[in-house]
Amino acid sequence: MGTLVLDILQFDHISMAVPALEPQIEFLTKVLGFRFDNQHDSDEGYVGADLVVPGRSAMGWEVLMPNGPDSYLHRFISGASGPGLHHVALQVRSAHQAAEAIREAGVEPWGYRERDEVESGGGVIYLHPRSGGHGFLYQIYSGDPWNEYPPFEDDGEHTLGITAVNHLSHAHPSRTELGDYYEQLFGMKTIYTSPGNGADTGFNTRVLETNTGQLRFEIIEPASPDSFVQKFLDARGPSMHHVTFEVGDWERAVSACAHHNIPLFGERTGETDGAGRKEAFIHPKHTGGMLVQFFWEAKPGIWI
Structure with a gap:
């Protein structure tokens, strides 16, 4: 490089x-x-x-x-x-x-x-x-910006209440190779690397912050041949796996999905330093082809 x-x-x-x-x-x-x-x-x-x-x-x-x-x-x-x-x-x-x-x-x-x-x-x-x-x-x-959108609050009815694009998740055979590439060419900085060998989840992660702070990039690599990440790579090759949004009110987001008859899967709850966090996924067949993850955290920064 x-x-x-x-x-x-x-x-x-x-x-x-x-x-x-x-x-x-x-x-x-x-x-x-x-x-x-x-x-x-x-x-x-x-x-x-x-x-x-x-x-x-x-x-x-x-x-x-x-x-x-x-x-x-x-x-x-x-x-x-x-x-x-x-x-x-x-x-x-x-x-x-x-x-x-x-x-x-x-x-x-x-x-x-x-x-x-x-x-x-x-x-x-x-x-x-x-x-x-x-x-x-x-x-x-380069040149004049194509878009200049100021932040705004979603005050719609029966919507998720998204507060940010948290990250794009890139499935790749090597988090080291791709993460180093993102750092050296895009100027991103690694803020989290999952410990251990991924035996409990089937994958390893590396999360990088962009220089603008608008979003992060997550890299997921398979931890075993039968990992869902490996199956994704076998079917599609390296590519974006999902997009993750942060929401401000968990119950509002879940209720919005129920109102629109959109089922959730992969719902999980957790806790970091006494503060709660929750996450869920929407299947691509309900979103136009992309896997959507959304999460809520009681305190900023505890989800990663």
Whole structure:
């Protein structure tokens, strides 16, 4: 790895790809409490909708749908990783510097044209899932921010009451390899590494904080051949496994799911230093293809 680090200004949005736009917008707004911002048609093979995630993360959420039979999104949606989480977009100070940092890390950036940044003051570059993305797509841009969303409180009825995007969880064969990569290229910092050999859970974790503080990245690696993480890797390869939201009121979140007839699984409770914590999952078949985890903690920071 090189010495250059991406100069990240913000994590702009998380994007997912689905076969139908309207049902996904309805789930995100009526269940998760996202705010709808706008809908747009693209000549690049998709129709998109921009939403805003509630809480303090100040992040957007994009939904993409193919707009014709030749759309590139059909390959993703019908493939091993789809439908569901498609990419993360982040703003950097300079696309040129980002390209140099990526090359220094031994990866050839995808889609970068230096003249775009020279002519327009902004450029776009990608880390491809098969080259530098470790199974996931990263969209990196410079220039004016695509989105500027101030934090807001979800005051909707029958919504989860999300207060933050806590983390994206990346399934990978090696938490050491991927964690070091995130630290050295993305400038993240490891804040937690699970002790032991993962025999009780079937996986090991490493959690990293982003430089902007908007969200964290969790790496889960299999601890045994029959681990659910290994089964995920066998079926899909390295990729994002789930997204985790923090909620401010546990009973409100559970009641919202019951109101919308959405079953939960994997419910667990725990305690750290006398303060309680709770978590649960929503299956991808109820969310548009992504595994959703949400949690509540009595005191900040005890859940990790």
